[in-house]
Amino acid sequence: MPNKKTGQRRKAERQKVRQKEIRTARDNLDLGRFPCNVNIECDRCKRKQKNRAFCYFCQSVQRLPICAQCGKIKCILKTGDCVVKHPGIFTVGMSMVGAICDFCEAWICHGRKCLTTHSCSCPLQEATCVECDRYVWEHGGRIFRCSFCSNYLCEDDQFEHQASCQVLDSENYKCLSCNKLGQYSCLRCKNCYCEDHVRRRGFKYEKNKPIPCPKCGFETSHTKDLSMSIRTHKFGRQSHGELFNEADEREYSSRDYLEDPMYNGQELQDDGDDDTSDECYNPDDEDLDDDDDSEDTS
DSSP states (O other), X not given: OOSSOOHHHHHHXXXXXXXXXXXXHHHSOOGGGSGGGOEEEOTTTOOEEESOSBOTTTOOBOSSOOOTTTOOSEEEGGGOOBSSOOSSXXXXXXXXXXXXXXXXXXXXXXXXXXXXXXXXXXXXXXXXXXXXXXXXGGOOSOEEXXXXXXXXXXXXXXXXXXXXXXXXXXXXXXXXXXXXXXXXXXXXXXXXXXXXXXXXXXXXXXXXXXXXXXXXXXXXXXXXXXXXXXXXXXXXXHHHHHHHHHHHHHHSOXXXXXXXHHHHHHHHHHHHHHHHHTOOOOHHHHHHHHHHHHXXXX
16 A cells, blocks of 8 residues: 555555445344344234244235345336236236245345345344244244344344343453453453553544444443443343242252152052061961972872
8 A cells, every 4th residue: 555645545445444344234234124024914813023925823825025135015017127027017916926035034026136136145044043042934023133242132032132141251350461450341242451452553543432342343331330240130031940940949848758659659668578578477377388288299
């Protein structure tokens, strides 16, 4: 890059800024503006769900499709991009359908651009919920992303995860590079930085804006403004298992153990063994045995 402010240098700077915007746009996708993640209402059961070709609840075909790429519900012949030529001026419904996306399970119109680009640019290609490990096909709600860790979330776990994600994993909240107290904290990579190491050399910082994290680029916050606690909070599904185990241990006391049928059966079996071993000697039994032997010999 030339040292002087020439046209070549300005062009290189613009390309550098553009490449940076492209990299940040991949990590910070706004899923709410994509047509494949909008809410629709089923024609048959009238339940709201994510845009999909088949209803998640009643498995009926949606007769009023919305294109997952361009978001249109009416195809106009004037554009000249239609793969399937229709006789009228415009067409709606199933006659404008061209394919179904394997990732977002939504209709794609028969436009050439939508059919060739959506399969590679679908934002829900790896949309697996980080909490319940469910994919788009396994639940009927919309897909969200955590504003701190940028992981995918389903509609059931979005609030619970974001509430539990605002916790720092550091024990002493000291800077990674030195032993000073971290004045700035990043909630994405869960690290703290001091005033000297939060700023990088050769990087231009804008005034009146939060300082980006030197590791991940996420906006840092002042450590003094955050609520620090060593107690972990679990919500919803995360707490069901532990509460159930504690209740079982509390209810299953020593008295219940004595009333357990397995315990009683074992005790009865032991009592039966003791009774057979403690039988009394009776001489009449020997006489009966001798009579039986004599009858057999005769």
